[in-house]
Amino acid sequence: MEKKKKRSIVRGIILGVLLAAIVYTVYTTATKDKIKILQEGSQAPDFELVDLNGETHRLSDYKGKGVFLNFWGTWCPPCEREMPAMDRQYKVFKDQGVEMLAVNIAQSDFEVQSFISNLGVDFPVVIDKTRSVQKAYNVGAALPATVLVTPEGKVKKIITGEMTEADIAGFLESIKPE
Amino acid sequence: MEKIICTCKHVNPVGTKLCEKCGRPLTTEEQEKSVVDMRYDGIAIRSKTHNKSIVDKIWNFFSSVKVGIALIIITLIAASIGTIFPQEFYVNVATEAEKAAYYKDIYGTIGSLYYNLGLSDLYSSWWFQIIVGMLGVSIIVASIDRGIPLHRSLKNQRVKRHASFMKRQRVITEGQPSEQADKTLDLIEQQMKQLKYKVRREDNALFAEKGRFARYGPYINHLGLIIFLGAVMLRLVPGFYVDESMWLREGETRAIDGMDGYFLHNDKFILETYDNDPQGEQLRQGVNVVAKNYQTNVTLYKQKEGAIAGQTSDLEEVKSYEIRVNHPLKHEDYSIFQMDYRLNELKVMHFDLQNKASEKSLGAISIDLTDPEKEYIIDDQTKVELALYLPDFSGFKDGVPQTASPFPNNPAFIFRMFTPETPEGETSFVSIGQPAMEPLGNNQYKMKFASVETRNMSGLTIRKDKTIPILFVGGIIFMLGVVIGSYWNHRRLWVEQLEDGTIRLAAHTNKNWFGMKKDLNALTTHAHLPQYVDQVEEEQEQKEKEGDNTL
Numbered sequence: 001m002e003k004k005k006k007r008s009i010v011r012g013i014i015l016g017v018l019l020a021a022i023v024y025t026v027y028t029t030a031t032k033d034k035i036k037i038l039q040e041g042s043q044a045p046d047f048e049l050v051d052l053n054g055e056t057h058r059l060s061d062y063k064g065k066g067v068f069l070n071f072w073g074t075w076c077p078p079c080e081r082e083m084p085a086m087d088r089q090y091k092v093f094k095d096q097g098v099e100m101l102a103v104n105i106a107q108s109d110f111e112v113q114s115f116i117s118n119l120g121v122d123f124p125v126v127i128d129k130t131r132s133v134q135k136a137y138n139v140g141a142a143l144p145a146t147v148l149v150t151p152e153g154k155v156k157k158i159i160t161g162e163m164t165e166a167d168i169a170g171f172l173e174s175i176k177p178e
Numbered sequence: 179m180e181k182i183i184c185t186c187k188h189v190n191p192v193g194t195k196l197c198e199k200c201g202r203p204l205t206t207e208e209q210e211k212s213v214v215d216m217r218y219d220g221i222a223i224r225s226k227t228h229n230k231s232i233v234d235k236i237w238n239f240f241s242s243v244k245v246g247i248a249l250i251i252i253t254l255i256a257a258s259i260g261t262i263f264p265q266e267f268y269v270n271v272a273t274e275a276e277k278a279a280y281y282k283d284i285y286g287t288i289g290s291l292y293y294n295l296g297l298s299d300l301y302s303s304w305w306f307q308i309i310v311g312m313l314g315v316s317i318i319v320a321s322i323d324r325g326i327p328l329h330r331s332l333k334n335q336r337v338k339r340h341a342s343f344m345k346r347q348r349v350i351t352e353g354q355p356s357e358q359a360d361k362t363l364d365l366i367e368q369q370m371k372q373l374k375y376k377v378r379r380e381d382n383a384l385f386a387e388k389g390r391f392a393r394y395g396p397y398i399n400h401l402g403l404i405i406f407l408g409a410v411m412l413r414l415v416p417g418f419y420v421d422e423s424m425w426l427r428e429g430e431t432r433a434i435d436g437m438d439g440y441f442l443h444n445d446k447f448i449l450e451t452y453d454n455d456p457q458g459e460q461l462r463q464g465v466n467v468v469a470k471n472y473q474t475n476v477t478l479y480k481q482k483e484g485a486i487a488g489q490t491s492d493l494e495e496v497k498s499y500e501i502r503v504n505h506p507l508k509h510e511d512y513s514i515f516q517m518d519y520r521l522n523e524l525k526v527m528h529f530d531l532q533n534k535a536s537e538k539s540l541g542a543i544s545i546d547l548t549d550p551e552k553e554y555i556i557d558d559q560t561k562v563e564l565a566l567y568l569p570d571f572s573g574f575k576d577g578v579p580q581t582a583s584p585f586p587n588n589p590a591f592i593f594r595m596f597t598p599e600t601p602e603g604e605t606s607f608v609s610i611g612q613p614a615m616e617p618l619g620n621n622q623y624k625m626k627f628a629s630v631e632t633r634n635m636s637g638l639t640i641r642k643d644k645t646i647p648i649l650f651v652g653g654i655i656f657m658l659g660v661v662i663g664s665y666w667n668h669r670r671l672w673v674e675q676l677e678d679g680t681i682r683l684a685a686h687t688n689k690n691w692f693g694m695k696k697d698l699n700a701l702t703t704h705a706h707l708p709q710y711v712d713q714v715e716e717e718q719e720q721k722e723k724e725g726d727n728t729l
Contacts, residue, residue: 011233018315021314075582131432
């Protein structure tokens with residue numbers, strides 16, 4: 001009996017390991033395209049970019065403040081539509097410890113500058129010339145994409161697609177420091 | 179658990195066909211056969227021994243050869259279905275809708291069905307991976323189940339076997355040697371040793387065997403397969419496998435996909451063609467030019483240690499390289515390959531500021547589309563301001579011009595022209611292929627398009643594959659197993675000399691009976707033995723004769 005029991009355990013372990021390998025394979029393949037290097041709850045990758053006024057913004061400098069990161073491009077109509085709402089909410093929340101940073105994906109200074117001054121928005125706009133921040137945050141071709149960073153520097157939420165003003169207000173509220 | 183106790187008092191596990199010790203047939207089925215089944219030497223296949231818990235049931239399912247063969251056939255059929263139409267991977271469109279349309283347009287209704295059933299991405303489908311995974315489990319379980327008892331039984335072979343075992347072997351002899359009967363066993367030993375057999379003797383019995391390792395061929399082969407499958411699986415583990423591609427324009431520096439902390443600058447893309455006059459086959463097939471070289475000159479940069487994303491002001495140059503087809507840039511485990519190109523994307527546009535009536539030029543400006551400037555000054559009183567630049571003009575929406583992408587496919591500009599004659603400025607909307615629009619009234623001046631400068635784009639692929647050595651090892655082990663199992667065979671000879679001097683001999687080989695018989699012929703002559711009989715051949719002859727009678 002002893003021997004039989006041992007054999008059953010060995011078989012169970014072998015089958016279990018093989019099952020785990022299959023499950024892992026199927027799971028990783030299924031989520032391969034959608035995989036987020038960046039996950040909600042994980043540390044937001046630090047970065048440093050220069051805004052249109054020549055000022056450097058480094059994410060880690062905003063520790064203790066919530067950061068609303070919005071990735072956008074001038075060719076993206078929903079990005080354009082949500083920006084005025086973002087600007088209004090930025091003015092409400094900037095004195096409550098929440099920063100807003102719009103990250104343009106690798107366009108020229110002139111295009112970004114003229115686009116922003118036509119819209120007349122005031123939040124800081126940085127340009128990710130080499131797309132390294134886009135890569136670090138795993139932002140694909142689908143814009144806009146918004147990442148909410150908590151005062152502790154953790155990713156609170158990743159939003160792809162257009163947001164309403166109420167959405168934006170809610171998101172900013174959710175990353176307000178205590 | 180039940181055991182089978184042989185007449186020789188050896189205790190065998192349930193399912194044993196031939197006694198592990200003396201070789202007596204234990205089942206009625208084996209007893210009725212004139213030649214026993216020697217495939218696994220009559221051992222009990224492990225799974226057959228008990229069949230109780232759920233673990234045992236699953237184990238037994240995978241241990242079955244029938245299940246294994248079924249899985250192989252299913253895998254083959256599924257894999258071949260995937261080759262009917264190209265897989266999505268090879269279809270150069272981005273969105274799901276475009277893919278659906280592609281299969282429908284090119285292959286019609288069947289193509290549409292193919293796409294909708296998910297067969298266009300068959301090899302990444304969950305069910306295909308489960309089938310291959312089950313095949314892997316089957317290989318492992320079946321090998322353990324047969325390999326371990328077989329190994330044990332081959333290791334513990336007895337010299338002396340029971341008459342009922344000997345008589346049921348395919349090739350047998352029984353009779354008096356014609357000469358030197360008292361020295362027969364010595365003669366046999368001598369001859370078998372000369373034939374490179376390993377010989378063991380016990381009392382009046384002799385056992386000779388050769389090429390036992392050939393029996394392990396299939397198991398070595400399976401081990402290779404499992405290593406191969408494991409390596410393919412490892413590709414999914416982060417850090418083992420990277421296969422990314424990127425477009426890089428001349429003059430551009432971009433973070434490299436899949437290669438964190440590294441940046442690549444495209445110095446120049448070169449396309450060279452043979453400048454011969456088309457002739458022969460080239461002419462017949464209507465090929466004008468033949469490509470000679472696709473090359474991208476690049477510089478690889480690395481971020482400083484501890485630098486963070488976006489800090490690109492102090493990149494360190496790693497190396498410069500001319501990437502050509504089959505000559506990738508190699509760095510650490512990564513290779514960057516030349517894969518594709520696009521020529522002549524707009525880079526710089528030259529315009530002339532002209533008086534519309536006299537066509538007199540006041541000067542020229544050049545707009546670098548990758549970095550347009552706010553104003554272009556020609557002299558004290560003459561300048562052109564750029565009010566808007568749209569790289570990919572796609573029409574107006576609510577009176578506002580729109581761009582469809584960030585790429586300069588269809589550039590459009592709004593200029594404000596200041597000249598000594600028009601110090602207030604005139605506004606003009608200029609786009610390709612359309613007359614300039616003058617939204618604020620008729621202008622005296624215009625921006626006349628002069629010429630363009632273009633740049634090329636390189637399509638590069640970034641690869642890293644740490645599984646290749648493992649794949650090689652798996653493949654080599656696999657082939658080794660095939661060779662061992664195919665070119666060597668396990669030949670065995672059992673001999674017993676009875677009290678009256680009669681020699682009882684039985685021989686077995688797992689394949690190549692011709693070779694076995696050749697050895698036996700030499701032995702028969704050397705030890706003066708009676709002629710051996712091949713019981714299987716005899717049976718066949720018998721059947722053929724009977725067949726003849728019925729005709």
